Amino acid sequence: MRDPNSFASYFNFSQVNWNNLWSATVETVWMTLLSLVFVFIFGIILGLLLFETTGKHTAGSVILNKLTAIFVNIFRSIPFIILIVLLIPLTKKMTGTIIGPRAAIPSLIISAAPFYARMVEIGFHEIDAGVIEAAEAMGASRLQIMWKVLIPESLPAIVSGITVTGISLIGYTAMAGVIGAGGLGNLAYQDGFQANQNAVTLTATVVILIVVFIFQAIGDFAVRKIDKRAIA
């Protein structure tokens, strides 16, 4: 028998169970997309909160800004692998399980939403203050300004931000996979690394890369479509 660690072993594709690979891919994409939906919603809300309370001097705004900033900074800073362990009790309460793709979702959202919120906030700050002033002069309410000005005018930043966040989420799902969340990370670690089937690890890696590239391409295409700032 050949050395299981030889270079050639990476190409022994007979080890790959294509059905498992397919279902692992579906799990990864599903985990990523589902958490991305929540990350998008919470990220926009947190981003708006950060933007609207920055530079205001009322007590409520200052406190809200500080609280949001602390929350965002803490959860953005905790390494994901530690966060997922830390959140096991919460996960169990919310999803009823601590293994499988479903169990990974809360940790994925909590780690990625604050990160995305900061990107959304930066996008809002890039909008020309004069445009917001113009909307105020028209008699727009805060909510109308958010909906009609802030979000549409920063849409390229919002979309490219969600693309970047989505790609790091794919990375997180792989990490979550190691501790039993399923998906391509799980496949690469358990069926690949632990069972000495290097071809499985390689194949899982290639599939993850393909998923990332597709994601990036869709994001880039969308940004090009919506950005009307430069003359085509």
Add this chain to the structure above:
Amino acid sequence: MIEFKDVSKIYHTRQNTINAVDHVSLKIQDSEIFGIVGYSGAGKSTLVRLINNLERPTSGSVYIDDVDMTTLNGKALRTMRQNIGMIFQHFNLLWSRTVRDNIELPLELKGLNKGQRQQKADELIDLVGLKGRETAYPSELSGGQKQRVGIARALANDPKILLCDEATSALDPATTEEVLELLLKINQQLHITMVVITHEMHVVRKICQNMAVMDTGRIVEQGAVLDIFRHPQADLTKEFVQEEVNPEKDDTKVIVSQLLAQVPDGLILKLTFHGEQAKLPIISEMLKRFPEIELNIIEGNIHQTQGGALGNLYLQLVGKQDLLTQGVAFLNTMRVDTEVIRNA
């Protein structure tokens, strides 16, 4: 009517206190175009923002038709702002919206349905001369076109007041003329009160009836544009008027001294015309009465203002001393301001 009653706006920074607007009282009549002139930092932008309450005064009140803007909040303030259009130096259009959608924005905010919005937008696109460009994005427009969109957007709610914040300062001279013509046309067609702030005296001369001059937060002079151009009082006003009426004053001095050297005799006279006089044949009338006076035109200019024409004329008169004295006396009876630069 817009009325400022002893309005001040004070900003506090860490190091110092800035009186952006310092005890300003001012009345702006309905349907007039009122100009506020000053160098940057004079407080003009703050002053104009006190009208729609984008800035709140530290003290004093701003009335629009007896409504004290400084007391309004929330919904009442937003409803009032819908009656006050505003255009900006850098246009402040939404890049994500087409020309049409930018113009419709104020109507969306008001909650009008699509049909009503489209109809109004079509009217405005016609009015500002942007037909055929409805689906263009701001990045595809020239500066003048962008300001036309800004104007259409500001007029969408049929406002009673239009605030113009350095609206032509980012435009080249030819485009500035076009935009000023458009503002004048809108004022005449729709009778909207306009408050124009600018650092260009030319803008005020061209479209305003009344004006104020601002310096470090205070109004140093106010009145009819024509009066201020004729008899500027404050030093700053003189500076602005000089710049606009006679930017080549030094040239004239050179010409006069050259002429004095070449033609050492005669009387050098400066005439200032204003209003209707500028249209009368005063000079030829004088020559008919005093045919022995020889006349030489050194330099002249004439400008149109909303109150009438305004001009300067430099003349050299050669002849017998008593004839010259009579000639000048005749000009004075025609109520032309005369100034003897050199007597023969």
